[in-house]
């Protein structure tokens with residue numbers, strides 16, 4: 361039997377989302393249905409589908425699930441977290457400005473600010489090969505990765521989801537579509553990986569392009585921005601507070617560069633339109 365699915369279309373700096381309210385009706389879309397909804401020609405179109413669910417543990421306000429355009433469920437989405445906060449506030453699903461939200465990667469804390477931006481405590485970054493689905497014998501700042509007989513130096517950081525970061529001279533000329541696609545599927549990443557191309561402008565600013573796991577290049581990647589800044593800071597190339605320049609604007613990332621510190625990400629969240637679609 362066909363049903364009508366209400367949804368909200370949102371984006372964070374051009375990283376776009378379909379948001380589904382599953383607080384009263386359990387979420388049950390299949391990967392095939394998610395791929396259909398995400399298709400920009402035959403569906404609604406999005407990079408990720410975000411699901412708002414009731415919490416499964418105490419002291420938490422909501423559960424937040426994330427599905428890539430290819431239908432894969434993933435651990436974390438930074439731009440989506442800001443849109444999630446705006447969504448539940450705008451829909452009067454909460455009156456709080458500080459929200460504790462559970463994800464597959466753990467609990468994150470969303471702060472809706474008076475200026476309309478949202479600051480998210482994205483948790484602690486992780487680097488050990490044992491913490492990231494990445495095949496390596498030792499822990500290092502940068503790892504050699506062979507792709508088509510060339511060796512690239514990558515920094516591997518998890519924000520709950522895996523990121524491989526490369527430093528490039530100029531993001532404009534970076535081979536994001538070709539090299540990004542090959543590293544995403546590289547055998548050393550058994551769960552695939554997001555691939556960030558970072559240009560360091562100075563110790564306080566970078567430019568970033570990201571080939572996202574399960575999507576392709578997106579206009580912005582929140583966890584990718586966090587991972588890139590952490591990689592740059594660990595290499596001594598960036599300070600604790602960094603502006604990340606993306607296609608449609610910037611994110612402010614802060615990390616105190618120590619093993620107990622969490623990463624803070626601040627930026628906008630935008631609602632585009634409401635709709636219903638027949639499934």
Ligand SMILES: N[C@H](CCC[C@H](N)C(=O)O)C(=O)O
Nearest residue numbers: 437438439521573581582583
């Ligand atoms: N493609 C990512 C999930 C979405 C991350 C991104 N949209 C963000 O804002 O963090 C992954 O497969 O881990």
